[in-house]
Amino acid sequence: MPVKDHFAQITAAWLGLVALTLASLGLSEWARDFAWLPLVVAAIMWIKGAIVARCFIEAQVAHPFIARVLQVFIAVAPIALIITAFFGNTVARWASV
Amino acid sequence: MTATTLDHLVPPEDPTRRIPGNKGIWVGITCEFVEFVVLFAVYFIARSHFPDAFHDGAQRLNIVAGTSITLLMVTSSYCIACSVNAIRLGQQRSAVIWLVAGLVIALGYPVSKVMEINWNLAHGINGESGIFFTVYYYLTFNHLVHATWGILGILWVLARLLFHGYSAEDYAGLEALASYWHATDIIWLVIFPFFYVLA
Numbered sequence: 001m002p003v004k005d006h007f008a009q010i011t012a013a014w015l016g017l018v019a020l021t022l023a024s025l026g027l028s029e030w031a032r033d034f035a036w037l038p039l040v041v042a043a044i045m046w047i048k049g050a051i052v053a054r055c056f057i058e059a060q061v062a063h064p065f066i067a068r069v070l071q072v073f074i075a076v077a078p079i080a081l082i083i084t085a086f087f088g089n090t091v092a093r094w095a096s097v
Numbered sequence: 098m099t100a101t102t103l104d105h106l107v108p109p110e111d112p113t114r115r116i117p118g119n120k121g122i123w124v125g126i127t128c129e130f131v132e133f134v135v136l137f138a139v140y141f142i143a144r145s146h147f148p149d150a151f152h153d154g155a156q157r158l159n160i161v162a163g164t165s166i167t168l169l170m171v172t173s174s175y176c177i178a179c180s181v182n183a184i185r186l187g188q189q190r191s192a193v194i195w196l197v198a199g200l201v202i203a204l205g206y207p208v209s210k211v212m213e214i215n216w217n218l219a220h221g222i223n224g225e226s227g228i229f230f231t232v233y234y235y236l237t238f239n240h241l242v243h244a245t246w247g248i249l250g251i252l253w254v255l256a257r258l259l260f261h262g263y264s265a266e267d268y269a270g271l272e273a274l275a276s277y278w279h280a281t282d283i284i285w286l287v288i289f290p291f292f293y294v295l296a
Contacts, residue, residue, distance in 0.1 A: 005182065005186060006182050007179065010178045011175070013175075017171040018172075021164060021167045021289075024290060025164050025294075028160060028293060041294055048286045053283065056174055056178040056275070057117055057276055057279050061113065062114060062115065063115065063116050064114060066116065066117070066123055069123075069127055070283075074283065077287040080141045081141075089145070092142075092145040095142040095145065096146075
């Protein structure tokens with residue numbers, strides 16, 4: 001079976017990552033004090049991780065354990081970010097010694 | 098329980114799913130992820146305890162440096178992914194060129210980091226400037242250490258590639274290096290908004 005050339009897909013993924021990075025830069029400049037900023041940042045963080053996992057690592061054809069490890073790791077920080085942003089006091093209380 | 102029963106308990110391997118690179122690199126990447134999950138937990142606990150310090154701290158960092166490192170990481174990741182794509186197609190020369198490009202761009206990361214640290218010190222920001230900067234320094238330095246291992250890995254794989262150590266039929270070493278570098282890229286894509294975007 002001939003090997004498929006993924007150059008166009010990899011390039012599109014890279015352009016997407018660059019665009020999302022520049023969008024983050026804009027957010028940090030103009031939406032710094034908005035309450036919804038953590039939600040958008042968490043979404044961008046997750047999308048960027050998913051793009052790298054899917055288009056660069058090819059997680060969708062990787063062993064199920066590897067695919068799961070990537071899914072979990074990519075989801076951990078955005079979820080923790082949203083929890084900390086909206087329930088910061090509760091997290092601080094639980095994490096106090 | 099007999100050996101025959103055990104055989105029935107083990108699910109058959111899915112032939113359409115594969116291990117990118119080799120098993121060893123994925124043990125390392127999984128350990129790397131676990132390490133950074135612990136470090137992220139420290140970040141979130143510190144952030145929940147000192148929200149004002151994190152709000153003010155992010156505004157004092159050099160966002161150009163953070164954005165430059167992000168663009169360097171995603172671009173070097175892109176070049177290395179192109180190198181794997183080229184070797185699969187049997188284009189050895191093209192694979193070398195993409196990997197050299199990935200290496201040169203990856204070397205921009207430590208250079209940018211040194212410039213950023215100099216900028217920080219010139220603006221009175223060091224590891225003792227408050228909780229935000231303590232967390233910032235240990236997380237970003239830790240990532241730099243992992244990236245340095247990746248750069249050394251790129252050098253090794255490049256040397257093997259130059260001596261025709263990989264082919265369209267056997268490129269596991271190159272793909273293992275690529276997987277490690279992409280994983281290190283994902284970690285930076287999490288760290289970047291922590292310190293440079295969120296205020």
